[in-house]
Amino acid sequence: MIMDWLFAPFTGNAFMLNALMAGVLVSIACGIVGTFVVLRGLAFIGDALAHGVLPGVAIAMLMGLPGMLGAAVGALGMIFGIGFITRRSNLSSDTAIGLLFVGMLALGVAIVSRSHAFSGDLVRILFGEILGIRTSELVTQLAATVVIAALAVICHRPFLLLCFSPEQAEVSGFPPRRYHAIMLLMIALTVVVSFRTVGTLLVFGMLLAPAASAALFSRKIITMVLSASGIGAASVFSGLLASYHFNLAAGAAITLSASVVFFLLLALRQLLPGTGAAK
């Protein structure tokens, strides 16, 4: 009975199985990238990138082009825009990110509002369509996850040094700007390939919540990456189940699960001192 409740939705419905596989791939990508987002304090830029893709997606949709192409252009525009404003003004990168964030979000909504199916399009972009994932999209998601994992393995030394101290990265022969840019591209790639699955709004949740949960008890970065991916995958499973059995929006149920896991682990750490990573 319980086994049926847990597994029948996936064995009996191809769309649920596709959703689970896509979600697990998103979780692995977000677990890797999210770890560096949390450790380097890049949450705001992650949020901005997740929303900055909106105008690109909207324009692509209006022109009948693939949404992922538009998302990629939007994400690159954000990265270059942040760099441009920071270099050419006395403003901090936080201000540059904030300015572009609201500007791009407003532009995206303005463009989508020109569409005849305004609210439907906007909801689809913001919250994804995990239950409508096609096999070709799964392949794209798999390829992107492999690229992200490969980059993390290749760059693990400079990334570790960058988290520890950009100065140490520099004096060790790893230019911090180069590896910061690679990290931003990894965030952008994660957002671009994941927006179809969990949406631009919720991909940010998947970047942050599992990695933040893992940070509560991890004593090594590799443990944090693996735990974040595992927590993300478990959140996808439980979120899809909740969506199936209680008729909830799937993307929101997944991100909500990931957030609940964080607060449960936080409470557990408070109740059981010594179980977490040192403060």
Add this chain to the structure above:
Amino acid sequence: MSGSVEARGLGVGYQGETVVADIDFRLEPGQLLALVGSNGSGKTTLLKTIAGLLAPTAGALEVFGGKPLARPARVAYMGQFHPSSFMLPLRVHDVVRMARFARHGLFGRLSAGDEQAVREAMAVMGVASLAEAPLNALSGGQRQRVFLAQAFARDADLILLDEPAANLDGAARAIYRGQLRSLTAAGRAVILATHDIDEAAECDRTMLLAHRVVAYGISSEILTQKAILSTFGMVGKYQEGGIVIVEREHGHEDCQDH
């Protein structure tokens, strides 16, 4: 043969604005140089420029006959603090081991020799027993010892240390000074930035900085009351109950500064 570091008419500063100009010195292998000055005098700026973290604003600077940063494996740098490191899930061993990355780049495998260098550096600084401890569970003094171990584990020919004795207790300070003597005896060049006149007095050479080079030379010759007065604006000594100001820049006085 060129020295470890050679500066000619060097200007250092931030974003094109010079903090200290006309710096000339040459540091040979086996020499220990102290950069001494008050807060904001330019000693950290000079140290960062030698490390290659800041571009010179004027003049020429050579590190092992080339540009700074050209040979990362030969230069170790320890900054004043690593605020971003406090929340990282890193063990002491992981932090010290990072020192060896400069020798191997992205793909080179760390050898048994690398692991040995890491173990020895931790042992020298008395943190071997903390190898598995999370960095963020350590006290300020323990962290400082770990960062020093990281700098020593590089096995570099030039070691740059910014306020290395900060947070260290008397015993740790003695260990660290002993290690500096061993390193220079082995032909390594060391430059350290400090406020501490006693620490500078133990170095071969001292450069007194106060937005300019007040004096540079053999420590025992240049650490005069007059030069220290020009550098800090006062000469003082520690006594129980506070700092006794022996002399200020514009006249003699004796007072207690609690």
